[in-house]
Amino acid sequence: MPFEQPTIRPPSEWRSGLIRVTRGCNWNRCRFCGIYPHLAEPGFSIRPLTDIFHDIDFLSLRRPETEAIFLGDADPLQAGPATLIAIANYLYKVFPLQRLTCYARASTLKKIGRATIAELAAAGLNRIHLGLESGNDEILRYQRKGQSAKMVREVAGWLREVGVELSVYVLLGLGGERLWQNHILATAELLNDITPEFIRLRRLWLFPPSFSGPGCPLLDEAASGRFMPQTAEGTVLELQLLLQNLKAEGSFLTCDHENNYIKIEGMLQADLKRMNDQVGAFLAQPTEVKEAHYLEIDARI
Numbered sequence: 001m002p003f004e005q006p007t008i009r010p011p012s013e014w015r016s017g018l019i020r021v022t023r024g025c026n027w028n029r030c031r032f033c034g035i036y037p038h039l040a041e042p043g044f045s046i047r048p049l050t051d052i053f054h055d056i057d058f059l060s061l062r063r064p065e066t067e068a069i070f071l072g073d074a075d076p077l078q079a080g081p082a083t084l085i086a087i088a089n090y091l092y093k094v095f096p097l098q099r100l101t102c103y104a105r106a107s108t109l110k111k112i113g114r115a116t117i118a119e120l121a122a123a124g125l126n127r128i129h130l131g132l133e134s135g136n137d138e139i140l141r142y143q144r145k146g147q148s149a150k151m152v153r154e155v156a157g158w159l160r161e162v163g164v165e166l167s168v169y170v171l172l173g174l175g176g177e178r179l180w181q182n183h184i185l186a187t188a189e190l191l192n193d194i195t196p197e198f199i200r201l202r203r204l205w206l207f208p209p210s211f212s213g214p215g216c217p218l219l220d221e222a223a224s225g226r227f228m229p230q231t232a233e234g235t236v237l238e239l240q241l242l243l244q245n246l247k248a249e250g251s252f253l254t255c256d257h258e259n260n261y262i263k264i265e266g267m268l269q270a271d272l273k274r275m276n277d278q279v280g281a282f283l284a285q286p287t288e289v290k291e292a293h294y295l296e297i298d299a300r301i
C-alpha cells in the first residue's frame with residue numbers, strides 16, 4: 001500500500017511528520033484559491049482509518065523520533081472527531097509527540113462546537129492553522145470564504161479557552177485596489193481582538209492554469225473587471241498599514257512564504273517598530289529599485 005503525503009503543508013511544518021487524513025478541500029469554493037484543483041486534487045475524500053494507521057506505522061519506522069506532526073489536507077476535521085481522536089491517540093502512542101497540528105476552516109470549527117474542540121485538545125491537537133484571509137465581511141463574502149469575522153472571533157475564543165494555539169494566514173491584496181484599506185483595517189481589528197499566537201502573511205497571486213490543473217478562479221473576475229488586483233507597491237502599503245494598526249500583544253508575525261515582497265518577522269509589540277522601519281526603508285528606495293524587486297519576486301506560489 002503506497003504511503004500518501006498531504007498535497008500542501010504550511011512552510012512552518014517543513015520538519016514535521018506529515019500524515020494525510022483527507023484528500024483535497026471539501027469546500028473548494030474560495031475565489032482566490034483553487035489550489036487543490038490546480039495541483040491535480042479537484043475532489044475531496046476521507047481516507048480509510050486503516051490506510052492512515054498504515055502511514056503512521058510507515059513513518060514510525062523511518063522517523064521514530066518525530067516530535068511534531070501535521071495532518072492534511074485542507075480541513076481534516078471533516079473526518080469527524082472520533083476519527084481524529086483515534087488518530088491522535090495512536091500518534092501519541094507511537095511517537096514522542098510534542099505538537100499535533102492541522103489546517104481547519106473556521107466554519108468547520110464552528111460546526112463541531114466548543115465541546116468537541118475541547119475533546120480534540122484533550123486528545124493532543126494543540127495547534128490549528130486557520131485561513132483568516134481578511135477581517136472584512138464584504139471581502140470574505142465576495143471571495144466565498146464561507147466565514148465571517150464574527151465566526152473567527154468566536155472559534156478563536158474557544159481555541160484559546162482549551163489551550164490550542166492559533167496560527168492564522170492573512171492575504172495581502174485580497175480586497176484588490178478598491179477595498180484595500182477596508183481589508184487591512186478590519187483585519188488589524190480582528191487580529192487585535194483574537195491575538196493569535198502566529199500571524200502569517202501571504203500575498204494574493206492569481207496563478208495561471210498549468211499542465212496539472214486550472215488557474216486561480218479569481219482570474220476570470222479580474223479579466224471581466226469585477227475584481228481589480230492590487231498593485232505590487234499597493235501590497236507593500238497594505239503591509240505598512242497593517243503594522244501601523246496592530247495593537248495585539250504577544251503574537252509572532254511572520255512573512256514565511258516566498259511570495260512576500262518584504263520578509264519581516266518579529267514579536268508584537270516588541271519588534272513592531274523595527275518591522276515598521278524595515279517597510280519604511282524599502283518604500284523609500286528609488287522606484288526602479290523597487291520595480292526590479294517586485295519583478296524578481298513576482299510569481300512565487
Ligand code: SF4
Nearest residue numbers: 025028029030033074
Ligand atoms: S482557501 Fe482553504 S477552504 Fe478555501 S478553497 Fe482553498 S483550501 Fe479550500
